Amino acid sequence: xxxxxxxAAVIGVLNKVMKYAVTFGIGASVLQTSLYNxxxxxxxxxxxxxxxVTVHCVDAVDGGERAVIFDRFRGILPEVVGxxxxxxxxxxQTPHVMDIRTRPRSISSVTGTKDxxxxxxxxxxxSKPSEKKLTEIFKGLGMDWEERVLPSIGNEVVKAVVxxxxxxxxxxxxxxxxxxxxxxxxxxxxxxxxxxxxxxxTHLSFxxxxxxxxxxxxxxxxxxxxxxxxxxxxxxxxxxxxxxAEGESEAAKLISDATKQAGSGMVELRRIEAxxxxxxxxxxxxxxxxxxxxxxxxxxxNAR
Numbered sequence: 001x002x003x004x005x006x007x008a009a010v011i012g013v014l015n016k017v018m019k020y021a022v023t024f025g026i027g028a029s030v031l032q033t034s035l036y037n038x039x040x041x042x043x044x045x046x047x048x049x050x051x052x053v054t055v056h057c058v059d060a061v062d063g064g065e066r067a068v069i070f071d072r073f074r075g076i077l078p079e080v081v082g083x084x085x086x087x088x089x090x091x092x093q094t095p096h097v098m099d100i101r102t103r104p105r106s107i108s109s110v111t112g113t114k115d116x117x118x119x120x121x122x123x124x125x126x127s128k129p130s131e132k133k134l135t136e137i138f139k140g141l142g143m144d145w146e147e148r149v150l151p152s153i154g155n156e157v158v159k160a161v162v163x164x165x166x167x168x169x170x171x172x173x174x175x176x177x178x179x180x181x182x183x184x185x186x187x188x189x190x191x192x193x194x195x196x197x198x199x200x201x202t203h204l205s206f207x208x209x210x211x212x213x214x215x216x217x218x219x220x221x222x223x224x225x226x227x228x229x230x231x232x233x234x235x236x237x238x239x240x241x242x243x244x245a246e247g248e249s250e251a252a253k254l255i256s257d258a259t260k261q262a263g264s265g266m267v268e269l270r271r272i273e274a275x276x277x278x279x280x281x282x283x284x285x286x287x288x289x290x291x292x293x294x295x296x297x298x299x300x301x302n303a304r
Contacts, residue, residue: 060085064101066131068138070094080134096138102128102197105146107154117167117210121158122203123181125196133193141192153188157181167210174201 059081061067067081072092081095088095108122127150129137137145161180162170170177182199189196206214 057087057090058085059088059095061095061097064099065097066100066134067095067097068134070096076135076139078135080131096143098129098134098138098143100128100131100134102126103146105150106202107151107158108203109155109158111155111159111162113162113165113167113170115166118207119162119167119170120203120205121162121201123154123158123185123199124202125185125199127189127197128195130193130195137193145192145194149189149192149194153185153192157184157188160184167206170204174204177201 059067061081061083063083065083067086069077069079069081069088070093071077072094086095103126104124105127106122106124108120110118110120113119127146129145141148158181161177161184164180165173165177178199178201181201185199186196
């Protein structure tokens with residue numbers, strides 16, 4: 001009976017130990033879960049921070065491009081950012097990427113020549129912004145500098161140069177006109193910080209009246225050339241007739257002199273030679289089926 005209180009005391013102690021153990025285990029599990037969730041939250045926050053820094057603090061400039069930086073406190077920075085990855089201050093700095101690669105451009109202009117003829121001319125050239133003047137271009141013209149400058153200066157230069165030449169000179173002196181347009185356009189584009197290359201005239205046409213006048217002139221020149229040929233032909237034929245008549249006259253004189261000297265023998269000789277040629281020709285022809293008998297080969301010619 002004395003052991004019963006001791007056993008009860010041991011059982012009570014064991015129960016308390018079990019309660020504390022369960023409480024400690026639950027607390028440890030809660031603490032472990034909290035630590036895991038905290039680490040997971042830290043990882044998420046770290047990823048968000050990296051993503052925010054990548055989006056707002058890092059800027060990449062591709063090949064053939066340059067970036068002009070606008071600072072909210074200092075304005076446009078004078079330094080132009082080149083290719084590669086660069087850091088920027090969020091909210092304070094804003095990069096504006098500009099393409100510096102060469103691009104083709106065509107400009108058409110209808111203008112008048114020195115002799116008041118209308119001409120339609122098309123220029124083609126390659127353009128790009130000067131890298132050293134990108135900040136000035138961005139300040140004065142903006143990102144669409146090409147549309148603001150090139151059409152206006154192109155038409156201005158074409159009208160000024162074409163007005164110095166006649167319509168015919170535009171055709172005969174096309175290379176000279178092209179060089180004049182090129183030099184003037186390069187100077188005007190340089191004032192805006194634009195570089196031009198390979199300037200050429202790709203199309204040149206005139207009004208209907210001038211085209212009709214050119215066609216009529218060509219037709220008149222062709223008719224004049226034809227008339228000149230006819231005159232030369234008639235002159236040559238006249239000379240040939242004179243030479244032929246002189247030859248026949250000389251031949252008749254020679255025959256007359258020979259007849260006077262030899263009598264009818266000259267005529268007889270010519271008759272025999274003609275008869276021989278006729279007989280030889282008729283003998284080789286397939287259409288002749290007979291030859292006249294006798295010695296007289298010349299039909300209807302008196303043998304006396």
